[in-house]
Amino acid sequence: MSAVVQSLKAVRREIANLVKNKNITHSVNLVAVSKTKPNDLLQACYEDGQRHFGENYVKEICDKAKELPRDILWHFIGNLQSNKVKQLITGVPHLYMVETVDREKIADALDKAITEVDREGRGPLKVLVQVNTSGEENKSGVDPDGLVNLVKHVRENCPNLQFSGLMTIGSVESSKSADSEHDQPDFRKLVECRKTVCKELKIEEAELELSMGMSSDYLIAVSYIIVFSVSNNIIKIELGSTNVRVGSTIFGSR
Template sequence: MAAPAVEGVAVTALRTVLHRVRQAAERSGRRADDVRVVAVSKTKPVSLIDQVYDAGHRCFGENYVQEIIEKAPQLPDDIQWHFIGHLQSNKVKSLMTAVPNLAMVEGVDNEKVANNLDRVVSNIGRQPLKILVQVNTSGEESKSGVNPSECLDLVKHVKLGCPHLEFSGLMTIGMLDYTSTPENFKVLLNCRSEVSKALGIAEAQCELSMGMSGDFEKAIEMGSTNVRIGSTIFGPRDYSKRK
């Protein structure tokens, strides 16, 4: 009988997060609708995701390919799935074929992955896949992502060489402890300015995915359009269930 109580807590937590997002968006001069909340459900059971879905949320994220390809078929197909973090090239095909409602990959961090994604999307005949280029804003070797100085080159490769991918913006993971500082966010903002100028697009056309449970309000205040909230909604993760 304990499970329903835990699930109720997740729904309550979601509502609290959405309220905090709305307040942070207003402080940044925007509306809550300008910020996408990705509920990151890694290590969490399908039953718990179902409860958050039933509360009206539709955007969920996973970090491990094996988890998302097991969970997605068990859940409604109007969920907008985001794959978050480094994607290995040899797992691209299984990800794309198992999750037809994959809405976005956050984030592509090298040309090989971009090329593989482009080829698989073309082969399976689905609509262009939205991707975010992952930037390593902290300089930590343990983090995936391109060096900020190489960000524009990868973006151009996606735009010019991957017709079945839709470049949608930039993302960063943050520091080793999965929090970010304003300096990390500023690096991504600078990358967006460079990319937007080079591509001749408005900065508003280049999304920024930055901010997680520990720092999403600051990220929104600095311009984030996409925040990835896991433990604050779902509770502490059980990494013994990691796939």
């Protein structure tokens, strides 16, 4: 058994044990982030049952999709430029999800590009709206104040896209300092954003995915809860991620 497959199994065990021990009720999807890694490592993970893979670069995901099994569920998780949208959709017509829609221009370009390819019966392209929860200038993502309008645009003007939830890349400082029993600002903000979107657009919260957590904090993301006191009773509300994007913990450093 390769070291990568051993690491993949270990991550799965950790998530499964966490779900069991903390009585987590929401489903958790593991996305293996395979950027810069050779196809033989992805194939080994595929043969061990892994189907969701995440890639950051358009050319790389297109090249890999041509060589690897057609039933892989590809997630594009990198910053997407409008002039690369057609290349992405043409190169991976069976693309499962784009997690980084952060402006109307990208949504419109994806919606148009989908009409020009054969989706092989897969239907609308799932998309997540990326939110800049940390407010850092070097981070992609829509500002929380503009989130509802962007989601509304996707839902009302992009029939070839299926709005499926929200995604964030948390700040390094938050990831280092957080634990599952205390506040994590970026996770909390994304949860608040989901609540706002659902209230404004009359969507059930359970219908929307949260993609948060990477190699450094995926276990925190899965089990994230808010703890507060009401009339001297400690209340815990489960708010964990439904998608975690794990790269280096599985594939090693790049």
